[in-house]
Amino acid sequence: MSQQKMIEVNDLVKIYHSKRRTGLFRSQKNEVEALRGVSFFVNQGEIFGLLGPNGAGKTTLIKILTTLLLPTSGTAKVNEFTLDQDKQVKASIGAMLMGERGLYWKLTGRENLEYFGALYHVPKKVRRERIDNLIDLLELEKIADRTVETYSSGQKMKMVFARALINNAPILMLDEPTNTLDVKEARRLRKIVKEHNESENKTIIYCTHQMYEAEELCHRVAIIDHGRIIALDDPEELKDGLEQSDILSIEGTIPEEARFAVNSLPGVTSANILVKRSNNGSTEEKPYLSVVCEDSRQILPDLISTLNIKGAIIRNIDKQETTLEDVFVNITGRSLMDDTRQSETSN
Numbered sequence: 001m002s003q004q005k006m007i008e009v010n011d012l013v014k015i016y017h018s019k020r021r022t023g024l025f026r027s028q029k030n031e032v033e034a035l036r037g038v039s040f041f042v043n044q045g046e047i048f049g050l051l052g053p054n055g056a057g058k059t060t061l062i063k064i065l066t067t068l069l070l071p072t073s074g075t076a077k078v079n080e081f082t083l084d085q086d087k088q089v090k091a092s093i094g095a096m097l098m099g100e101r102g103l104y105w106k107l108t109g110r111e112n113l114e115y116f117g118a119l120y121h122v123p124k125k126v127r128r129e130r131i132d133n134l135i136d137l138l139e140l141e142k143i144a145d146r147t148v149e150t151y152s153s154g155q156k157m158k159m160v161f162a163r164a165l166i167n168n169a170p171i172l173m174l175d176e177p178t179n180t181l182d183v184k185e186a187r188r189l190r191k192i193v194k195e196h197n198e199s200e201n202k203t204i205i206y207c208t209h210q211m212y213e214a215e216e217l218c219h220r221v222a223i224i225d226h227g228r229i230i231a232l233d234d235p236e237e238l239k240d241g242l243e244q245s246d247i248l249s250i251e252g253t254i255p256e257e258a259r260f261a262v263n264s265l266p267g268v269t270s271a272n273i274l275v276k277r278s279n280n281g282s283t284e285e286k287p288y289l290s291v292v293c294e295d296s297r298q299i300l301p302d303l304i305s306t307l308n309i310k311g312a313i314i315r316n317i318d319k320q321e322t323t324l325e326d327v328f329v330n331i332t333g334r335s336l337m338d339d340t341r342q343s344e345t346s347n
Helices: 058-065 086-092 109-119 124-137 153-165 183-200 211-217 235-240 256-263 296-309 324-332
Strands: 005-021 027-043 047-051 073-078 093-096 171-175 203-208 220-225 228-233 246-253 268-276 286-293 313-319
Touching: 005 058, 005 203, 027 058, 027 073, 027 203, 027 228, 047 183, 047 211, 058 073, 058 171, 058 203, 086 093, 093 153, 109 124, 109 153, 124 153, 153 171, 153 183, 171 183, 183 203, 183 211, 203 211, 211 324, 220 235, 220 324, 228 235, 228 324, 235 324, 246 296, 256 268, 256 286, 256 296, 268 324, 286 296, 286 324, 296 313
Parallel strands: 047 203, 047 220, 093 171, 171 203
Antiparallel strands: 005 027, 005 073, 220 228, 246 286, 246 313, 268 286
8 A cells, every 4th residue: 555645634623603592682602623733644556444423523523624614724735736726626636525415406417517517628439438337337227318306315325425436536435325225225335335446446534423334344444422532543543552461242131230330340331321223334323331341350249230230121231352443432432323513512
């Protein structure tokens, strides 16, 4: 892998200003720090993951790197161009922002791809061939000549992904690209991302709050929370930092009082209610108690006794492998599925 830096971010800060109503005719100025001194770099040919809960600052960061937002302070370079060189930056990237925006709903999917291909100055002959290839690659044949307003949410997301690929840029920035896709289509999209990285040496920033996506795709992962990068390394190194601890997964009915009591036991580092999902992206959810401890065999009798006393019903206890979710929980005490925006406080 080449060590040329395709993206360089130095101490980026973004503060949003708004007004919060405090009475019928009164309001108070409100500040939200979406980014708080973010710094990192991405090498050429690297899939760099931004892993964090909703509201952590991932979308704000991508909007700044695509020149849609100005930072409050700090600097960044994309393909060696500074952010004020917006034409060169935009020509260097294919971007897929979170949600279904970025398409003209009164046009067909094919017409959208034609329009954006022309906007990026893709020659007509190349454009037509590339559109046909993308429609085939993403299995969009049945909907390509229908207007976008008739698409389902998943179909719109696939078309937005096709739009991000139309200019064949050296850098892809993907913000929660599988957000509304079903399991099969999400798996297909991740496969295409990996193939583009391996066969065309594309540099990719992949934003997600799904731990298994980051583990499957990313060479390095930056874990972001409340606008700060709190950990950055390759996934295995991040997990290795926790492997001196044991992690127990306890399924059943666990009252909050029981979780709190377990958290206070000697030898327990943390105890949190998490949600178990299938690694293939299934939407099936099973709450469980995740207990990080020094020696599971030593604390197990006290753990079971404490849970029983506090009214828990235990169905199963397993010792589990460390995941990036465990890394995040160990640092923050919260799950990746928590929405950071709900815990924001006004300044």
